[in-house]
Amino acid sequence: MKIGNYELNGYTALAPMAGVADRAFRELCVEFGASYVVTEMVSSKGLTMHDRKSDTLLILGETEKPAAVQIFGNDPETMAEAAKKASQTGCCAIDINMGCPAPKIAGNGGGSALMRDPDLAARITEAVVKAVDLPVTVKFRSGWDENSINAVEFAKMQENAGASVITVHGRTKKQMYAPPVNIDIIRQVKESVNIPVIGNGDIVDALSAENMYKSTGCDFIMVGRGALGAPWIFNQINEYLKNGNIIPEPPIEERMNIMIRHIEKLCEYKGEYVGMREARKHSGWYIKGIRGAAALRQEICSLENMDQLRAIAEKVILADSINQQ
Ligand SMILES: Cc1cc2nc3c(=O)[nH]c(=O)nc-3n(C[C@H](O)[C@H](O)[C@H](O)COP(=O)(O)O)c2cc1C
Numbered sequence: 001m002k003i004g005n006y007e008l009n010g011y012t013a014l015a016p017m018a019g020v021a022d023r024a025f026r027e028l029c030v031e032f033g034a035s036y037v038v039t040e041m042v043s044s045k046g047l048t049m050h051d052r053k054s055d056t057l058l059i060l061g062e063t064e065k066p067a068a069v070q071i072f073g074n075d076p077e078t079m080a081e082a083a084k085k086a087s088q089t090g091c092c093a094i095d096i097n098m099g100c101p102a103p104k105i106a107g108n109g110g111g112s113a114l115m116r117d118p119d120l121a122a123r124i125t126e127a128v129v130k131a132v133d134l135p136v137t138v139k140f141r142s143g144w145d146e147n148s149i150n151a152v153e154f155a156k157m158q159e160n161a162g163a164s165v166i167t168v169h170g171r172t173k174k175q176m177y178a179p180p181v182n183i184d185i186i187r188q189v190k191e192s193v194n195i196p197v198i199g200n201g202d203i204v205d206a207l208s209a210e211n212m213y214k215s216t217g218c219d220f221i222m223v224g225r226g227a228l229g230a231p232w233i234f235n236q237i238n239e240y241l242k243n244g245n246i247i248p249e250p251p252i253e254e255r256m257n258i259m260i261r262h263i264e265k266l267c268e269y270k271g272e273y274v275g276m277r278e279a280r281k282h283s284g285w286y287i288k289g290i291r292g293a294a295a296l297r298q299e300i301c302s303l304e305n306m307d308q309l310r311a312i313a314e315k316v317i318l319a320d321s322i323n324q325q
Contacts, residue, residue: 001196001219003165004135006066006092008220010035011241012234015200015224016070024265026064029227033234037067041097044073044082058089066092068137072100074109076127087132094132096125098140101173112173115144118154122161129162139167142185145174155189167198167222186216198222206240229285252290252320256313259286263309276303292319
């Protein structure tokens with residue numbers, strides 16, 4: 001698939017995930033075979049007002065390219081100005097968030113609220129396309145709720161507004177993240193536009209990745225929660241789609257080493273205080289499902305430094321080896 005002039009090799013993108021898919025995690029996912037990554041959503045207002053936190057979210061690592069910066073908001077002019085600023089980061093595209101269901105975003109007219117106002121959504125895309133020299137991509141859902149599934153119409157309007165690629169998460173805003181994804185709406189969107197379509201939702205392994213491609217005809221796929229505590233999922237998907245081989249989960253010791261490397265990066269980029277607090281959720285994901293590891297959750301919840309994390313990793317490896325005997 002091409003995003004503007006950028007040819008994406010491979011099969012799978014990492015989804016934008018606020019509070020999770022930061023530089024450290026994106027770099028790790030690229031190392032494990034993600035072909036394309038998208039930043040956490042960044043407030044267009046924050047960017048235009050030079051908010052420090054928003055500016056920090058724009059930082060892209062050298063090894064995480066091609067990457068898109070995702071912005072959110074509901075005012076065409078502010079979005080255009082923010083996109084101009086974001087386009088200076090070395091990103092390959094500007095992605096517009098039209099799918100976020102969080103009250104803080106949708107309640108202020110951004111994210112998925114734009115699916116209720118497709119004209120405004122199209123004007124935003126037009127304004128951003130005009131403002132930057134990069135391709136503009138748009139990510140949205142199947143609709144606002146079950147009575148207003150409008151992804152097909154919405155997609156056509158976005159195509160006309162100048163979007164180069166669209167990503168469809170096959171759930172309504174009201175469904176948040178819960179019920180199984182509606183794969184068919186992604187197929188319908190793919191059949192109704194001429195720009196590339198990225199299929200997203202519930203891809204958790206090589207087989208669900210294949211199913212997304214086969215059932216929808218989409219041009220690329222995007223993985224979100226399936227990569228949490230499992231950045232190697234990209235290699236697993238790539239190997240299966242390319243050669244038909246199923247790569248098993250890495251051995252526990254390897255998983256723990258990857259976790260440690262991830263959190264070291266996190267601390268390098270955000271400092272130990274913030275890094276270790278954020279490490280608590282990531283570590284919980286890395287040990288999920290490992291027998292005997294659940295007893296360590298309490299320790300994970302109060303992680304303060306790398307030594308404590310290394311000690312937990314050793315205990316997980318030990319618990320696993322006892323379970324193997
Ligand atoms: C913790 C979390 C944060 C998310 N943040 C964003 C975001 O910043 N921008 C966005 O477009 N989608 C965001 N999403 C939605 C994901 O990109 C994706 O569309 C959704 O999780 C469905 O894909 P999955 O089933 O592979 O997780 C977020 C999802 C999660 C779980």
